[in-house]
């Protein structure tokens with residue numbers, strides 16, 4: 001149970017009841033834990049499902065005498081159940097949920113840093129994280145160096161005496177480059193913290209704490225909730241000292257999710273194993289099919305044997321995920337045309353929901369990145385990113401085939 005080590009009220013009554021069965025005989029399997037961990041039936045009503053505790057405050061029997069909760073910013077039973085369950089899926093004891101993935105990114109950095117500290121971060125990190133690190137944290141005296149973390153020598157060289165935090169995102173967005181988590185952890189010096197943004201894999205396909213990372217964060221908006229109807233985030237660690245700092249930040253800054261969002265995210269997470277298997281099966285089929293087309297010049301998916309880091313993917317991940325990117329041949333406008341024509345794939349940013357999404361990273365997710373930097377990262381107009389959903393694979397491929405075929409003329413323009 002992620003009881004807040006700082007002593008803020010967190011579930012004790014439910015935690016203890018959940019703890020009884022867990023201590024007696026902990027559930028082993030991932031799918032079982034996603035459904036059961038922290039989610040024992042309510043002792044007072046028998047409610048099978050963790051209720052939505054839609055309350056701001058909790059009535060006390062006497063001053064300071066309560067059932068583990070006093071105010072919902074500091075702790076709420078629905079949120080506690082979510083934090084317990086998700087922490088367990090990463091193999092950890094402590095989780096602090098946030099109102100968005102970005103609030104979680106802020107929680108996983110600001111909690112540990114002060115003015116004068118330095119971050120070494122993956123070169124092609126999520127755009128929102130880049131904006132926070134580049135436009136917000138410097139105002140508080142925290143600087144970031146971006147480096148290609150697949151290059152260990154370059155990463156080592158980027159570490160300064162005041163480096164406090166190494167920020168890893170793997171696979172990266174949208175080109176699905178991998179970073180060797182174990183190898184980066186081996187560069188960590190005493191006092192430095194390795195944080196992994198594990199959003200793209202979810203704990204079903206990658207568990208960074210087992211590879212040596214100190215902290216994991218997720219945008220639960222994506223695979224963990226999985227239904228594109230909640231924005232949320234979480235920071236997870238098994239280190240009690242770091243957990244106390246995050247829990248303090250969560251309460252002090254107050255960017256917490258409401259009970260409705262916590263409930264929906266917990267409900268989504270119950271089927272994480274089932275969904276991830278389907279996402280992967282479909283993504284693998286889409287990637288293999290795209291690779292057979294002459295009008296597609298490149299396919300990026302760690303599950304393809306031709307992916308330059310396929311061996312690392314097999315070693316580090318338990319599956320290859322549901323995001324596939326590819327480049328179309330032809331006019332610069334072809335990718336945009338294509339994205340307009342799909343019907344199974346909605347034209348939208350975000351990823352990780354049950355429905356398939358298509359986007360043009362150069363204009364959508366990375367629209368605000370300066371052109372030169374985009375070119376350097378390989379985010380050019382011919383690039384298409386797919387979040388492959390869990391619809392029937394025949395419909396998914398049929399949809400892509402129709403859209404690609406309908407824009408074939410544009411592919412025939414001499415390069």
Ligand SMILES: *Cc1c(COP(=O)(O)O)cnc(C)c1O
Pocket residue numbers: 100101102103105126128129169173197199200219220221222231232233
């Ligand atoms: C979406 C996302 C975030 C930000 O999460 P929000 O829930 O949108 O605030 C951070 N990291 C990655 C990798 C993401 O995909």
